[in-house]
Amino acid sequence: MNDRVLGRAAFLGLLGAGMAGIFWGKQVAAFAGRFVPDQVEQILPTKGWRIFTIRGIPRIDPERYRLEVTGLVERPLNLSLADLRSLPQVEQVSDFHCVTGWSVHDVHWRGVRFDDLLGAAGLRPEARWLRFVSAEVPYVDTLSLEQARFPDAMLALDMDGKPLSRPHGSPARVVMPQMYGYKSVKWVTTIEARSDFVPGYWETHGYDSDAWIGKSNFFIQEKTSDVFFRGKE
């Protein structure tokens, strides 16, 4: 046996396996993911969830947490977590799709529909947009009232049977399954009703505002880092 063939075979074999993974990785990942224990999943993003932050995860004391409902409302609200849990709770199972290409299927959410949340505040007729402000400054995003009233749109408090964990947006996050994940603002501290549209964080970096799954963000002019290239923060 030609000894050099062995090394060459190892090299080409690795390359071949890798290239196959690039084109058929989804099937392999789906299969292999079944064998990943939960403990590993805490550390390595293997089963699907990846946590992308722009500044770092906020730490919010659930006792001191208040959700401010403000803007074009008759009665601005300051809701505690207990207040939120006393509103009608709904449950749903939906998929989560990140615009970067990974998805997590069958996520169990429990929380509040926006109509129920805004009912006590009394939306003014001029209000057309809801702007969600995250504790992870400066992350914000906006949904139209019509979008926020989708049957599967909600402000989630629980995920997969437990209260939201810190990486996943505790204590409250937006869930908008029919749009890419960047619209589902985490660590929501303020909901502002507005008559005008204000683009969200990722939209100012080139992503679409109407982030419909499979129907948006086909071509993104992803903006480079302002810090690196323009010396701005």
Add this chain to the structure above:
Amino acid sequence: MSRGDQAVAASRARYVRRFGRTERALHWTHATAFFVLLGTGLALWLPALSTIVGRRALVKDVHVWTAVAWAAALVLVVALGDRRALRAAWREIETIERDDRRWLTLRRAPQGRFNAGQKLNAITTAAFAILFAVSGAFLWLSARDARFRWEGPIVVHDTLTILSVFLVSGHLYLAVIHPTTRHALRGMTRGDVREDWARKHHPKWVGATPLRDRELVTSAPDAEPQPETAAT
């Protein structure tokens, strides 16, 4: 050996060139870029790190531009360097001899300039580098064009990261910490290693008898002039 004897032996130690300038330049270019890419990559990927570091846009820029610089630097090293030496090295690396196969089953077998583990490491590193670049290019493209937004490149890039952490940890352990192998680091920084060490660990490279002086590269500092060997 007593310390005094060791000092005497060291002062008389003969060194033999293991890696030339091009080989070393290739290694250090790749190593430096690799650590910057691994560091920024982990900060983008591991939840534990991405949540502390944040600053995604900046970290992404550093990661991508380092990859570009790495590719350019490799091209430069090959274009300006000793390609003959690189080809010879790659030929050695690809040739997995019977002694190498025996060594890999954890039995004693004489090794050449690269031992079998080093050959496999080099092959794997080279293949991984290409796959990282290809999958990384897809990831970069996918951020801009939905047509490239498959899960395959994500899975490959992720898997390579995990495997690389293991590989490079083992590599660093052997190169820096493990007593019998860490002398090899000198071969990659200064180019030469002690002849007696090489004879012990890589006998098929150095050979059974002492090398002629002109086959050596350097003697250690303060060395006394070496006597002529009888075997010339």
